[in-house]
Amino acid sequence: MNNPWVAIPLADYERHMASPAVGQAEMLALEFGALLKSHAPKTVALVGCAGGNGFDKAAEVGVSRLVGIDINARYIADAKDRYADTIPGLELHCADIQGDMPDLQAVELVYAALVFEYVDVPVALRNISRLCRPNGLLAALLQLPKQGADAVTHSPFASLKELNSIMRLVPPGELLDSAEAAGFACLSQKTITLQSGKQFSLQLFRLTSGLPTGCRNHFCRNRT
Numbered sequence: 001m002n003n004p005w006v007a008i009p010l011a012d013y014e015r016h017m018a019s020p021a022v023g024q025a026e027m028l029a030l031e032f033g034a035l036l037k038s039h040a041p042k043t044v045a046l047v048g049c050a051g052g053n054g055f056d057k058a059a060e061v062g063v064s065r066l067v068g069i070d071i072n073a074r075y076i077a078d079a080k081d082r083y084a085d086t087i088p089g090l091e092l093h094c095a096d097i098q099g100d101m102p103d104l105q106a107v108e109l110v111y112a113a114l115v116f117e118y119v120d121v122p123v124a125l126r127n128i129s130r131l132c133r134p135n136g137l138l139a140a141l142l143q144l145p146k147q148g149a150d151a152v153t154h155s156p157f158a159s160l161k162e163l164n165s166i167m168r169l170v171p172p173g174e175l176l177d178s179a180e181a182a183g184f185a186c187l188s189q190k191t192i193t194l195q196s197g198k199q200f201s202l203q204l205f206r207l208t209s210g211l212p213t214g215c216r217n218h219f220c221r222n223r224t
């Protein structure tokens, strides 16, 4: 089965995400910018980077190597057109995070925003653990369920409806278990609420080793 993401035009996706009913694009970039300011990594990867939402934040704080990975080759080509001339150290790869990944030099921070909803989580996390340096960070942003609302917000862009066939909201507790099994320890978790009422979880993990570690963060553990 073809992944529906490869058939969604970037313009449809970006207009959907920027529409007032959805309003998520800005939040995703702002959270990325805040992580860059708090942790000051010099090397960063965005998994499921689409057309480069948030790349400008990395350029602003002087990240020296910025890796963007997406399954849609056209998104990667558009991101290249937009940013290759202005962001030194930009490295873009069309790859499936739950498939055979290219052999990439590991980075200090991996940001995976709204991508676990579309993949086999343990498989993707194993690949992400290879992309992350020992002691490096993984920031994972998940959409939380909203009562009475569809997971994919209704929008005029028909191409996005195809996502309903593969999208699955991932409970933060499930991500935590899989992340620990992949060698990550949870450092923090917070909930983000948009004006629309939609909520998101942002979990920050550190790659401690290849061995499972107990999470001492009760807030993180108690989210289901």
Ligand SMILES: C[S@@+](CC[C@H](N)C(=O)[O-])C[C@H]1O[C@@H](n2cnc3c(N)ncnc32)[C@H](O)[C@@H]1O
Pocket: 005, 006, 017, 025, 028, 029, 047, 048, 049, 050, 051, 053, 054, 069, 070, 071, 072, 075, 095, 096, 097, 098, 112, 113, 114, 115, 118, 119
């Ligand atoms: C909901 S979008 C999130 C995009 C981005 N993080 C943002 O700030 O707008 C999910 C992205 O993940 C990509 N994606 C989905 N499945 C993937 C996979 N298996 N491997 C790599 N990228 C994937 C999609 O093509 C899409 O660009």
